[in-house]
Structure formats: C-alpha cells, structure tokens
Amino acid sequence: MKKALSLVLMIVLIVALAVPAASAADDTIKIGYIGDLSQSTALWGNAGKFGAMEAIEEINAAGGVLDGKMLELVPMDGKGDSADSVNALRKLITDNGIVAEIGTNFSSCNIPMASVADELKVPIIGTAASNELVTIDEQGNLHPYSFRMCFLDAYIGTVVGTYATKDLGLMKGALFTINGDTNSEAVGQFIEEAYIANGGEFVAKEQCQAGDREFRAQLAKIKKANPDIIFVVMNDYAMNATFAKQAREMDITCMLMGHDGWDSDQLAEEAQGALDGCQFVSRIGFAMPEANDFADKIVEKYGGTKETECLFGRDGVYWIVDAIERAGSADPTAIRDALEATEVYEGLIGQLVMNAETHNPVMACEVFEFSTTEDGAHVKLPVKTVEAVVD
Amino acid sequence: MFLQQLITGISIGGIYALLATGYSLIYSLLDFSNWAHGEFAMLGAYFAIVFANMVGLPFMLAALLGVCGGALISFLCEKLVYRHIRSTGAPNMFLMIGAMGLSTIFQQVANLVFTGQYRSFKFKLPVSTIEIAGAYLGVLDLISLVLTAVILVFLIYLINKTKFGLNVRAIACNAGAARVLGVRVDRSIASVFLLAGSLAGVAGILYGMKYNVFPTMGNIGLKAFVASVVGGLGSVPGAIVGSLLLGVLETFVSGYISSSLRDFFSFALLIVLLLVKPSGLFGVDVQDKA
Numbered sequence: 001m002k003k004a005l006s007l008v009l010m011i012v013l014i015v016a017l018a019v020p021a022a023s024a025a026d027d028t029i030k031i032g033y034i035g036d037l038s039q040s041t042a043l044w045g046n047a048g049k050f051g052a053m054e055a056i057e058e059i060n061a062a063g064g065v066l067d068g069k070m071l072e073l074v075p076m077d078g079k080g081d082s083a084d085s086v087n088a089l090r091k092l093i094t095d096n097g098i099v100a101e102i103g104t105n106f107s108s109c110n111i112p113m114a115s116v117a118d119e120l121k122v123p124i125i126g127t128a129a130s131n132e133l134v135t136i137d138e139q140g141n142l143h144p145y146s147f148r149m150c151f152l153d154a155y156i157g158t159v160v161g162t163y164a165t166k167d168l169g170l171m172k173g174a175l176f177t178i179n180g181d182t183n184s185e186a187v188g189q190f191i192e193e194a195y196i197a198n199g200g201e202f203v204a205k206e207q208c209q210a211g212d213r214e215f216r217a218q219l220a221k222i223k224k225a226n227p228d229i230i231f232v233v234m235n236d237y238a239m240n241a242t243f244a245k246q247a248r249e250m251d252i253t254c255m256l257m258g259h260d261g262w263d264s265d266q267l268a269e270e271a272q273g274a275l276d277g278c279q280f281v282s283r284i285g286f287a288m289p290e291a292n293d294f295a296d297k298i299v300e301k302y303g304g305t306k307e308t309e310c311l312f313g314r315d316g317v318y319w320i321v322d323a324i325e326r327a328g329s330a331d332p333t334a335i336r337d338a339l340e341a342t343e344v345y346e347g348l349i350g351q352l353v354m355n356a357e358t359h360n361p362v363m364a365c366e367v368f369e370f371s372t373t374e375d376g377a378h379v380k381l382p383v384k385t386v387e388a389v390v391d
Numbered sequence: 392m393f394l395q396q397l398i399t400g401i402s403i404g405g406i407y408a409l410l411a412t413g414y415s416l417i418y419s420l421l422d423f424s425n426w427a428h429g430e431f432a433m434l435g436a437y438f439a440i441v442f443a444n445m446v447g448l449p450f451m452l453a454a455l456l457g458v459c460g461g462a463l464i465s466f467l468c469e470k471l472v473y474r475h476i477r478s479t480g481a482p483n484m485f486l487m488i489g490a491m492g493l494s495t496i497f498q499q500v501a502n503l504v505f506t507g508q509y510r511s512f513k514f515k516l517p518v519s520t521i522e523i524a525g526a527y528l529g530v531l532d533l534i535s536l537v538l539t540a541v542i543l544v545f546l547i548y549l550i551n552k553t554k555f556g557l558n559v560r561a562i563a564c565n566a567g568a569a570r571v572l573g574v575r576v577d578r579s580i581a582s583v584f585l586l587a588g589s590l591a592g593v594a595g596i597l598y599g600m601k602y603n604v605f606p607t608m609g610n611i612g613l614k615a616f617v618a619s620v621v622g623g624l625g626s627v628p629g630a631i632v633g634s635l636l637l638g639v640l641e642t643f644v645s646g647y648i649s650s651s652l653r654d655f656f657s658f659a660l661l662i663v664l665l666l667v668k669p670s671g672l673f674g675v676d677v678q679d680k681a
Contacts, residue, residue, distance in 0.1 A: 039507035040605055046506075179651045208650050213602040216399040217645035220392050238509045238603045249520040249529040250395070270511060270603075274518050 007174060010353045017082070023037060028072045029065065029330045031056070031320055032092035032101035033313065034109075035127075036080035041236075043266065044105055044309040048127055049075045050302040051313030052102055054294070065324050071317070078104050085109035087114055099332050100125070100339075102316035105309060107131030107182055114146035115205050123336040125149060125319065127312035128260065130156070131182055135359040147339055147359045148285070149312055149319070154182060156259050157190020159365050159386055160231065160281050164191075164257060165198035169385070170228035174204035176218065176243070177233045181210055187259050188233045192203075197233075203227050208239075216250060223252050235261030241270035248274040255279070265306040268370055268378040275370040279383070284350030285311050287366040287382035291348040308349065315347030394648045395526040395641060396592065402532045404638025405539040406601075409594035410615030410632035413548060413587030419563040419625035420580055423483040426490040427468060428591055429612020430497035434459025434610065435592025437501060440494040440510050450514035458592035465588020468493055469581055494609070501606035509603040516600075535597045542593060543631055548628055549586075559583055563625065617661050622675020632672060 033052050035045030056071045064070045074096045078085030085104055092098045093116075101117070104110055105128035114134060117124040126134050126148040133147050164170050173195055177188040192202065204225035206218035222230060230247070234240050244256055258280035268275065285291045285308050294314060295306040322345070323338035324330050340359070345352040352361035367384040410432060417425045439457025442448045448456070472493065476485050514535075518525045528536075550556040558579045561569040563651060570576045598608060614637065622633025644656045664671060 036507070038502055040509070040607070042506045043508050058536070206650070208645075209653070212650070213444075214399070214403055214642075214645075217396055217642045220395045220646055220649060224392055238605075242602055245518050248518050250527045251520065266509075272515055272518055356583070 016076075027068075028094055029324070030072045030074050030098045030345075031317060032089070032096065033073055033075040033316075034078040034085050034088045034092070034101060034103040034113075035075075035105065035309075037075065037077040039079045039081075039102050041080045041105075043264070043304065044128075044307055045078075045080070045103070046302075047298070047304060048103060048105065048309040048313035048316075049073075050298045050304070051310030051315075052317050053313075054298055054301070054310075055314040056318035059321055065321050066328070066330060069330070071321070072090075072217065073317075074098055074186035078109055080104070080106055081319075082106075082109045082112050086112050089113050089116050089124065090120070093122045098122065099330050100320045102313060102320070103127055105129060105312070106370035107134050110134045110146070110148075114143040117145035118143055121145060121336075122332040123147060123310075123320075123339055125316050127309060127341075128259075131186065132360075142359065144335055144340075149315060149347070149349060149361060150260070151363060152360055153186035153364070154190045156281065156365070157187040157370055158194040160257065160259055161191040161194025161196075161200070162198055163281060163367065163386060164229055164231070165195055165200045168229070168255070170255060171200050172226070172228040172357050173200050173202050174206070174225060174227035174230040175202055175233070176206050176208070176222070176224045176230060178210050178212075179235075180205040183235060183261070183368075184233045186348065187261075188231065191231050191233065191259075204291065208234075211236075212239065213242055215246050219247055219250050219252060223250055228254055230256050231254050232258050233261070234258075237262070237264040237267040237270060240267055241272075241274070244271045244274040244278070258282075260308075263308045263368075263382075268380050271370070271378065273372045273378055275378075276372055277369065279367055279369045280380075281365050281367050281386065283308065284364055284366045284385070285348065286368075287385070288348065288350075311348040315345075315349050318347060319345055394524055396642050398523070398526050398528050400642035400645055401635055402528070402536055402638070403642060404618075404635035405536050406594055406598055406611070407615045407618045407638055408543060408631045408634035409590050409597070410542065410612055411619040411634045412627050413590045414612075414616050414619040415622070415625055415627050415630040416559070416583050416587050418619070419627075420559065420566075421473070421477070421483070421486060423486040423490070424486060424616060424624075425587075426612070426616075427493035427497060428465075428490075428587065429609030429615070430494050431461045431465045431468075431588045431591035431609075432598065432612065433501060433604070433606065433609035434464050434497060434595070435588070436595035436604040437505060437510075438592075439596050440512065440599065440604050444510070444513050444557055450512065454596050457596050458589045459497030461592025462585045462588035462596060464497075465584045465591065466581060468680030469584035471585050473584075474577065474580075498606050498609065505606065507556060507606055509605050510599075512600055531601055535601065538593070538597070542590065546586075546590070547627060555579070555582065588605070614657070617657060619671075621664055621671055622669030626671070626673040629671055629673025638671075 035048050036042050037045045052073050056073050060070050076088040078088045099262040101124040107129040110126040110129040111133045123145045128150045130150050130153045178184040204222045256278040260282040262280035298310045323335045327334035327338040339354050342354045350363045354361050365386040366382050368380040369383045370380050372378050413428050435457045438460025439453045442456045443450050443453035516531050519530050558574045618634040618637040619630040622629030641653050644653045
C-alpha cells in the first residue's frame with residue numbers, strides 16, 4: 001500500500017514539475033538549423049547559423065510570432081556529410097521538437113534529408129542546395145516537405161553560359177570542373193549547353209579531383225588551347241583562389257568566370273588580385289545595401305567573414321515566420337502548406353518567385369567583378385543585373 | 392608544354408620529398424611506417440599560423456617556431472607513445488596502429504581548436520613568375536624548390552658524413568649490436584624523430600604558403616609514403632628520387648592523359664614495384680614493407 005502511495009505521489013510530483021515546463025515549451029517555437037559547423041566548409045555553415053540567430057533575435061525583440069510566442073534556433077552540426085545531416089534532422093525533429101528546419105547548403109545532404117522530412121512531416125528549406133533532386137525525386141514526384149531558396153544548377157549554368165557569349169562576346173571557351181562533384185559537373189554541363197547554343201566553342205575541357213591544389217598540369221593544356229574565357233566551376237574558395245594564382249603565374253591572362261560557388265568574401269582576399277577583372281554570376285544579395293548592412297552586422301557581432309549563407313539563414317527564418325503568421329499556427333504541416341502557397345518572397349538574397357509545383361524559386365542574378373582598390377583591398381563589386389527568367 | 396609539366400612535377404615532388412625522407416628515416420630505425428607523420432606537417436603549419444597571424448611575430452620567426460613545433464610533436468610522440476610500445480616488446484604492427492590513432496587524434500584536435508576552415512598566412516609573396524624556356528615557375532615554387540634542395544643535401548650529408556648519421560645507420564643495420572658498441576639507441580631514435588618532425592614542419596609550412604592550412608592537409612603524407620616505398624623504404628636518397636618520380640608521374644598523367652586517372656597511375660606504380668622489386672628503387676631487401 002505504502003509502495004503504491006509513494007508511486008502515485010512520485011507521478012503527481014513529476015507531472016506537477018512537468019506542467020510548467022511544458023507550458024514554457026509551448027510558448028517557444030523551435031526552428032532547426034543544420035550545416036557544417038566544424039569541418040572544412042564550416043565558414044558557410046556557421047555564417048548561416050549566425051544569420052538565423054540574428055533574425056530570431058530581431059523577431060523575438062519585436063514581440064515574437066503568433067501574439068507573443070518566442071522563437072528558438074536549435075543548430076546541429078551536419079559536418080557537410082549526408083549521413084550526419086540526416087541523423088541531425090531526425091534528432092532535431094524527434095528529440096528537439098522543431099517545427100521547421102533550415103539548411104543545409106549541400107545537395108548531397110538535402111537529397112536524403114528530403115525523404116526524412118516527408119516521412120516525419122516537418123518542412124525543411126535547403127539554402128544553396130541546387131540539385132533538382134532536392135525537391136523532386138528521381139521518379140519526378142515532388143518531395144512535399146522539401147523547399148529551397150536558391151536557383152537550380154540548370155538555371156545558373158544557363159545564365160553563365162549565355163552571359164559569356166551574349167554580353168561579353170567571348171566565344172572561345174575552356175571548361176574546368178571537379179570530377180565526380182555533382183554541382184560542379186551539372187553546372188558545367190548547363191554552361192556548356194548554353195554557351196554552344198549561343199555560338200560559343202569549347203577549345204579545352206579539363207577536370208580535377210575534389211580537394212586538389214595543383215592545377216598547373218591542366219592549365220598547361222588550357223594555355224595551349226588559348227581560350228578567351230575559362231569557366232571555373234568549383235565551390236571551394238581556396239581551390240578557386242589557387243587556380244587563379246596558378247593561371248596568372250603561367251601567364252594565362254584571359255577572363256576567368258564562375259558561378260554562385262564563387263560568392264565568398266574569402267575568395268577575393270585569397271586570390272591576391274589574380275582575379276582582378278574576372279567575373280562571376282550569383283544571386284542579387286550583396287548588390288543590395290541592406291544585405292551588406294546585415295552581413296556587416298553579423299561579421300561584427302559573431303566574427304568570421306561576409307558570406308551569402310548568413311543571408312540564407314536570415315531569410316530562411318523570416319520565410320518560416322511569414323508562413324507561421326499566414327497559417328496562424330506553428331504546426332509543421334500548416335507551415336508546409338503556407339510555404340508552398342508563397343508566391344513571391346522578398347528577402348535579402350533577392351526576390352524569390354516561388355513555384356508550388358516544384359518548390360524551386362526563380363530569381364534575378366547579379367554579375368560581380370573582382371578588383372583591387374587603391375588602398376590594396378581585394379573586393380568584388382556588382383556590375384550588372386540579369387533579370388529572372390520565369391517559365 | 393613538356394618542360395612546363397616537368398617543372399610542375401618536380402615542384403610537387405619536392406614537397407613529397409620533405410615528408411618521404413621522414414618516413415624513410417623512421418622506417419630505417421624502427422621498421423614501421425609512421426602514419427602520423429603527415430600530421431606533424433599539419434601541426435607545424437598551424438604552429439606557424441598561430442605565431443604569425445595571432446601572436447603577430449615576424450613571418451620568418453613564426454615559420455621557425457612552426458618547424459620547432461612539428462619537431463616537438465614528433466619527439467613527444469616517440470617519447471610518450473612509441474617508446475612505451477617498443478618497451479613492451481610488442482610487434483611493430485602495434486607501432487603502426489598507434490601511429491594511425493595519433494593521426495586521427497591530431498586531425499580531430501586541429502578541427503576542434505581551429506575548426507575545419509582554411510587558414511592562410513597573412514604574409515604573402517606576390518603572384519609573380521620566372522620564365523624558363525617558355526615554361527613558368529612561380530616565385531614561391533622557386534623558393535620552395537631551392538629550400539627543399541638545400542635541406543635534402545644537408546640531410547644526406549648528416550646521414551652519411553656525421554657521427555649522428557653513423558649512429559643512425561648503425562641502429563638501422565642492427566640496433567642490438569649498436570647498443571653493445573655504445574650507441575645510445577633511444578637517444579638517437581628521439582633525435583631522428585626531432586629531425587623528421589622538423590622536415591615535416593618545413594613541408595607543412597611550404598604547403599600552407601602555397602595552398603592553405605587545414606586539419607586534413609596531412610593526408611598528403613599518403614603520397615609521400617607511396618614515394619618512400621617506390622624509392623625504397625629506409626633509404627633517404629630513394630625517398631627523394633621516389634618523390635620526384637611520383638610528382639612528375641602525377642603531373643604527366645594529369646597533363647597528357649586525365650587528372651581522374653592520376654591516383655590510379657600513382658598506386659598502380661606502387662603495386663607494380665612491389666611485385667617486381669619489393670625493396671624499391673634504392674631500398675635494402677626487406678620482408679615487412681609497411
């Protein structure tokens with residue numbers, strides 16, 4: 001009898017302690033964030049996290065969402081690895097009770113994460129994950145809970161290839177991609193198709209392996225082919241900077257052009273002027289003063305460098321909050337429905353024209369050019385806006 | 392284009408050589424492949440980055456401290472880990488397993504302390520080149536090649552013409568007999584670890600200056616190991632020749648065939664050599680090559 005009484009009292013005590021905690025938890029809406037927070041691409045993962053943290057701080061300071069509920073960011077390290085990112089997503093949903101998730105910036109991570117999101121019915125928003133399979137599976141079926149904020153490989157590849165021929169008139173090209181890298185090879189393929197379709201001709205096509213630091217063997221072949229432009233389709237700023245320096249050291253003076261994978265402040269610095277006069281096409285983002293102000297604030301407050309990922313992190317939070325307010329609920333399925341119903345989202349990365357059938361946004365692009373200022377600073381400046389092509 | 396590829400290959404081989412000689416020296420004494428050797432290079436580079444970028448010391452002083460850092464870590468590994476394993480009379484395989492463990496630990500520690508982000512020296516040489524008969528060589532590559540050549544010549548002198556070298560060669564030949572004849576074996580082995588660690592430190596700093604510093608940069612040690620096997624494990628001249636051969640082979644495969652097949656050819660060379668001449672180009676006849 002005594003044992004039974006003790007047990008009942010214990011249960012009552014646990015429930016009594018748990019009720020206020022549950023009430024407190026009810027007042028907090030948790031948003032997950034997954035990115036590489038510790039490995040070689042932590043530069044981007046942490047920038048996205050800081051952007052999301054800052055956005056949440058702003059929203060909470062302004063009174064929160066749904067009449068006073070506070071937001072909480074729950075970041076988790078996916079290490080840029082697909083298995084770690086999938087595990088992190090499962091943990092965030094089942095253990096932490098998130099209602100939506102932002103990240104990663106890698107298609108290789110978001111493709112398997114999309115199936116988990118569908119299974120556990122919590123929406124996820126990829127940042128720079130640009131492969132088609134992030135939102136639509138191989139059978140052509142939509143992943144209902146998977147969204148993205150970036151353009152597709154096909155879109156950016158086509159814009160780059162077309163811009164080089166139509167706007168720059170550089171008709172003799174060389175293509176440099178990373179063997180086995182999904183993003184590099186896919187964007188390279190679309191650059192090639194658009195470039196040839198617009199009258200361009202490829203005189204050299206070379207590849208390296210992921211993580212390579214030596215490109216001079218391939219550059220010697222490219223130099224012999226004497227192209228007007230080299231499309232360097234690599235996402236790693238250190239590889240791009242080394243490529244540019246080695247090209248200049250070998251007296252290759254032609255235009256080097258890149259895609260949004262070049263959009264890192266570190267690139268200009270590391271290239272030490274070797275990229276001066278070279279261009280890349282990316283999202284509008286840093287062509288807008290408010291985006292620069294936000295990124296400057298992040299760098300000042302959290303350290304690191306000015307990365308587009310901080311804008312993605314920030315926009316991801318604001319897009320989810322917008323969806324919560326429109327849905328009038330923080331239920332994951334209601335958020336998903338509201339995200340899908342978004343027609344146009346105005347963020348710091350630019351204006352996203354959403355497509356409910358594909359979950360793929362379309363947006364205008366900006367061409368940036370590298371230069372060195374009089375005081376020796378290596379910078380990138382916006383030079384031209386390429387309007388969005390909406391199907 | 393041939394001359395350009397040759398120069399590039401020799402430049403890559405030079406970095407391999409600084410590491411490969413360390414592998415060879417340690418193998419010649421202890422008959423095991425020190426898999427943590429690439430990490431000595433990585434840690435040496437991080438030491439230099441800390442002293443140069445964070446403490447603000449002049450670059451040359453920071454680089455010197457980085458070399459000392461690589462040597463110190465190498466020395467401590469010998470003193471605190473390998474020597475204890477040897478004292479238990481455990482098979483050499485245990486030394487290799489210990490080295491693998493150290494390699495992983497060092498990479499993880501670097502990740503925790505510095506994160507995986509690329510680091511670069513604030514001190515930078517300008518992007519400029521020297522033209523040699525239509526081929527181009529970067530200034531940093533030239534400095535790197537000259538420095539490597541000077542160090543390797545000094546190393547060969549040290550091994551062949553000094554009392555220290557005589558002791559090392561005696562231990563490599565027969566450690567027991569060397570001990571009986573008065574050679575202080577443990578002290579000589581510790582000195583070799585200091586020497587190998589400092590060579591790795593130089594390699595790490597040069598690599599960091601040419602490219603970047605990051606926790607997994609020590610993986611280049613795998614290529615250096617292949618080079619030392621090709622040249623003949625235990626042979627310092629062999630390690631140098633093997634490194635240059637591998638650097639040139641890799642560049643020629645990338646330049647004339649395909650960069651995708653670069654590692655295929657490197658490791659195919661290793662396999663063929665192990666089948667045809669297991670002792671490598673310059674090596675003594677050994678039974679348990681790695």
